[in-house]
Amino acid sequence: MPHNYFDETSDENLAVVTVIGADKPGIVAGITAVLAKHNVNIVDIAQTVVRGIFSMIMIVDLSTGNIDLPRLREELVSRGKELGVEVSVNHIAVFKAMQRV
Amino acid sequence: MFAPEEIGEIVEMLLFQDLDIRSVTLGLSIQDCASNNALDFIGCVENKLRGFANSLVKAVEKVSNKYGVKIVTKRIALTPISILLEGFAKKSIEKAVEAGIEFAKTVDKVALSAGIDYVGGYSAFVHKGITPGDFVVLESFPKALAITQTIASMINVASTYTGINVDAINIVSRKIIELANNTPKGIGCARFTVMANAPEDNPFIPGAYHGLGEPEAVVNVAVSGPGVIEAVVRRLGEKADMRTLHDYVKRAAFKITRLGELIGREVAREIGAQFGIVDLSVAPSPKIGDSVAKILEAMGVEVAGAPGSIAALYILVDAVKKGGAMATSSIGGLSGAFIPVSEDWEMNRAAMLGAITIDRLEAMMSVCNTGIDMVAIPGDTPPETIAALILDVMAIAIALDKALGVRIIPVPNSKPGDVVDFGGLLGSAVVMNIPRFSSKRFVERGGLVPPPIKRLDKG
Numbered sequence: 001m002p003h004n005y006f007d008e009t010s011d012e013n014l015a016v017v018t019v020i021g022a023d024k025p026g027i028v029a030g031i032t033a034v035l036a037k038h039n040v041n042i043v044d045i046a047q048t049v050v051r052g053i054f055s056m057i058m059i060v061d062l063s064t065g066n067i068d069l070p071r072l073r074e075e076l077v078s079r080g081k082e083l084g085v086e087v088s089v090n091h092i093a094v095f096k097a098m099q100r101v
Numbered sequence: 102m103f104a105p106e107e108i109g110e111i112v113e114m115l116l117f118q119d120l121d122i123r124s125v126t127l128g129l130s131i132q133d134c135a136s137n138n139a140l141d142f143i144g145c146v147e148n149k150l151r152g153f154a155n156s157l158v159k160a161v162e163k164v165s166n167k168y169g170v171k172i173v174t175k176r177i178a179l180t181p182i183s184i185l186l187e188g189f190a191k192k193s194i195e196k197a198v199e200a201g202i203e204f205a206k207t208v209d210k211v212a213l214s215a216g217i218d219y220v221g222g223y224s225a226f227v228h229k230g231i232t233p234g235d236f237v238v239l240e241s242f243p244k245a246l247a248i249t250q251t252i253a254s255m256i257n258v259a260s261t262y263t264g265i266n267v268d269a270i271n272i273v274s275r276k277i278i279e280l281a282n283n284t285p286k287g288i289g290c291a292r293f294t295v296m297a298n299a300p301e302d303n304p305f306i307p308g309a310y311h312g313l314g315e316p317e318a319v320v321n322v323a324v325s326g327p328g329v330i331e332a333v334v335r336r337l338g339e340k341a342d343m344r345t346l347h348d349y350v351k352r353a354a355f356k357i358t359r360l361g362e363l364i365g366r367e368v369a370r371e372i373g374a375q376f377g378i379v380d381l382s383v384a385p386s387p388k389i390g391d392s393v394a395k396i397l398e399a400m401g402v403e404v405a406g407a408p409g410s411i412a413a414l415y416i417l418v419d420a421v422k423k424g425g426a427m428a429t430s431s432i433g434g435l436s437g438a439f440i441p442v443s444e445d446w447e448m449n450r451a452a453m454l455g456a457i458t459i460d461r462l463e464a465m466m467s468v469c470n471t472g473i474d475m476v477a478i479p480g481d482t483p484p485e486t487i488a489a490l491i492l493d494v495m496a497i498a499i500a501l502d503k504a505l506g507v508r509i510i511p512v513p514n515s516k517p518g519d520v521v522d523f524g525g526l527l528g529s530a531v532v533m534n535i536p537r538f539s540s541k542r543f544v545e546r547g548g549l550v551p552p553p554i555k556r557l558d559k560g
Contacts, residue, residue, distance in 0.1 A: 016103075018112045046105050057108050070166035089111050090169035097363040098356040099107045 013063035014043065014092040017076060021085025023054035030083045031056070034075050040065035054085065059092065111356075118328035119391045120357065121171040122364050123384050126221075126304035127157045128311040128319040128377065135185055139200040142185060143207050150177070150208060153318065154215035155507065159338065160371035164364060172364065173325065177212070178309035179222030183234040190233030197237040202245055209249035219292070221309030223254040228297075229263040229549065239272050243280035246289045253307035259297035260496035261502045262559065265493065265550035270295070272489035275540070279512045281480065290510040291527050295491050297498030297505050302378045302433040308506055319377035320435065322365035324368070326357040327383050328390045330417070334399040346400065347420045354381070354424030362429045378433025381425030382470075383417070385445035387528030393417070393438050394447035394457075397498070405440075405448060406456030415436060415468040435504055440465060441475035443523055443530030451535045453520070453531045459490070466497060472505035477521050477530040480513040489540035491552075502555050 004067060019031055028047065035058075044059040062069060073089035080087030114120040127467070134145035157175055165172045182204060189197035202297065205223060212220050223245055225231075225238035242254040256273055259265040273295055281287035296305045301312020304321040311319075333353045337346065361379040369376035385393045394405035396412040418437045426432060442448045451457040466472050472494045478487075491507045500503035512521050515532045522529040 016108055016112075018108060044102060048105075055109075058107050059102060069169075073166075073169060075191065086116065088116055088169065090112070091167055092364060094115075094168050094170060094360065095103055095108060095111055097359040098111055099103060 011092050011096070012027065013061055015060050015062060015069055015072070016090050016095055017058040017060055018088050019054070019056040019080065019085050021054055021083070022060055023049045023052050024084070027054055027083055027085055028056065030079055031087070034079050035060060038065045038067040038072065040067065040072065112424045114326070114329045114356075115170065118332050119388060120326050120360070121173055122328050122361060122385070123323045123325035125157070125161050125172055125365065125368050126176040126178055126309055126321045126323070127153060127374065128302065128315050128321060129153055130261070130311055130315070130317050131185065132182045135188070137188055139189060139196070139203065140362050141490050142171040142200070143204050147207050147211055150211045151215065153177070154211055154217050154374050158216045160368045163371060164367045165191060168364065168367070170360065170364060173215065175219040175308060176219045176304065176306055177217055179208070179220060180303075180311045181224040181226065182222055183225035183232070183238045186237045187232060187234035190237045194233065194237060194240070197233070198241045201237055201241045202248070205245035205252045206247050212251040214524050217224065217251060219253050219306040220251050221253045221255065221306050222311060223252050224256065225309045226257045228257050228260040229268060230266070230268050239269070239276065242293065243283060243289070246280055246292050246388050247283040249271050253292040253309065255294050255296055255299060255308045255310060257296045257299040257520045258491070259499055260552075261298060261499045261555055262552060263549070264552040265297070265492065265495045265499060267544060267550060268547045270491050270495070271544060271547060274484045274491060277487060277509065278484055278511055282513055286521050286523065287480070287510045287512045288523050288527070291508065291523060294506040294508045298503060300504055304380050304434055305382070305384070307508065308435070314417065315377070316375045318372070318374040320365055320369035320372065320374050321377040321380065321433065322361045323380040323382060323384060324357050324361035325384050325386060325391065326353070327385050327393045327396055329353055329357060330383060331392070331396045331399050331512075334396060339401065342465065343416065347416050349499055350417060350420035351424035352381070354421040356430045358425040358428035362431065376431065378431045379425070379429045380430060380434030381421055381436035382434065382439055383421055384439045385441070385448070386526055387444055389446055392445045392447040393440050394445050394451055398447070404454055404456040406450040406458070406461045410461070411465055411468055414440070414447045414465055418469050435470045437470040439474065440469060440471045441508070443475040443528040446528060447532055449528065454535060459533055459535065463464065463493060464496070466494065466505055470504050472498070473507045473509055475508055475510070475527070475530060477510045477512050477515065477532045478535050479517060479532055480511050480515050482511050482535050483539070483541070485539065485541040485544050486535060486545040492544060496550070498535045499553050502553075
């Protein structure tokens with residue numbers, strides 16, 4: 001079996017959560033409540049509002065949590081729908097593969 | 102770890118620019134199923150295929166879910182069936198045809214129940230001569246495709262090593278018409294291609310098959326990212342010069358290819374198969390925003406096919422190959438850009454405007470590796486004219502030493518200008534005007550066109 005160089009690090013449990021949408025109160029609380037409920041730790045967070053467009057990027061660690069990535073995505077996307085924002089959840093390997101040589 | 106811009110760029114590609122994995126194709130050898138008994142042979146293929154099809158579907162879903170990347174189609178490519186029919190054909194052509202049809206039905210049933218979109222390998226290699234097994238495939242592919250939904254067929258009729266088999270082309274062109282007449286709107290022809298220099302690791306249907314030099318089971322990947330490249334070109338604006346344009350396309354191709362490699366390796370690991378290749382092709386789909394023709398237009402030609410389109414396509418293909426080559430060492434397949442007419446909504450629009458014609462496609466194929474792909478032609482086009490069209494494409498392929506194909510659909514009862522909707526990923530196509538001048542006396546000479554002098558460079 002060929003060696004898989006994408007798996008060498010300890011990032012196996014990290015995912016990137018992005019949230020985009022029209023700004024209004026309660027977005028951060030709504031999204032992070034889902035993470036807290038499943039004991040998923042936020043490793044890094046950046047958030048901006050430009051001309052009323054809210055955008056947030058979080059790097060989260062699923063190793064302490066009680067949920068796998070596909071189910072977390074499902075819950076976050078459906079919470080996003082309730083809040084009227086677009087949520088995407090991707091494994092960190094995608095970003096590593098595409099942005100790092 | 103990552104700058105917000107870096108994350109934003111990737112999320113934008115995945116969410117808004119239709120970046121996805123167009124296909125994961127499992128190449129699977131069925132040579133071990135060779136038998137003198139048709140029931141044993143088909144039973145063996147059925148068992149082997151069922152196991153691999155189920156684990157492929159499971160693996161693709163798991164990997165797609167884990168990474169949050171859409172994988173559009175799941176495919177399997179089998180050992181060319183002509184080889185396995187050889188023994189039956191020697192005894193009786195009729196019996197071998199029956200075995201071939203039964204094989205197609207069985208494979209189709211397994212694929213449909215497992216959730217596999219296409220199975221390639223109802224194929225034969227006749228670029229220098231036709232064996233009894235090859236003949237059975239030539240004879241039976243129209244029926245095998247007409248009565249199934251997933252089976253795809255490819256006949257390789259030319260190679261730089263051997264030249265062009267005109268006799269085979271003459272048979273194939275008649276069979277294409279038979280297939281068109283036996284499927285609604287001629288849609289069965291979407292699962293059939295004639296090729297020159299067919300690569301063994303090609304993940305694109307209908308050209309996909311499992312070559313003799315391949316391992317037992319291997320995962321090949323094709324990426325789709327025209328939307329991403331179009332966005333890059335548009336963002337760059339009109340002031341950027343050609344070298345800058347090329348460089349930005351190259352960078353985008355690098356990123357797209359890396360995604361393909363990540364997904365391909367993961368699927369291969371899940372199945373326990375070897376990882377094969379990433380096909381560096383930029384391939385369109387009928388979705389708006391997923392068009393190769395739009396990239397050419399973003400570069401500055403008013404409509405695809407306009408003067409300058411060949412240069413624009415050359416820049417795209419060259420940059421994609423250079424960016425892709427840097428991104429993965431596992432290169433293969435057809436690697437370039439695809440401009441199928443019906444599957445690329447902007448190509449089809451350009452064809453309706455008259456900017457894309459058969460002549461224009463023939464010129465464009467000198468810099469890409471599409472050939473004439475998903476082109477609808479009038480149903481009353483004579484078989485000799487279809488043969489002559491195929492012969493033209495094959496000649497370019499061997500003269501330039503590259504892989505090219507012809508996937509042409511003679512739509513029954515249609516005339517030039519009619520629009521035919523094939524549905525789903527196949528899109529819709531305007532029926533193209535075909536020159537009415539005859540080539541009958543030329544193609545009926547038959548025989549072999551000798552290989553080009555390039556052959557001698559190869560030893």
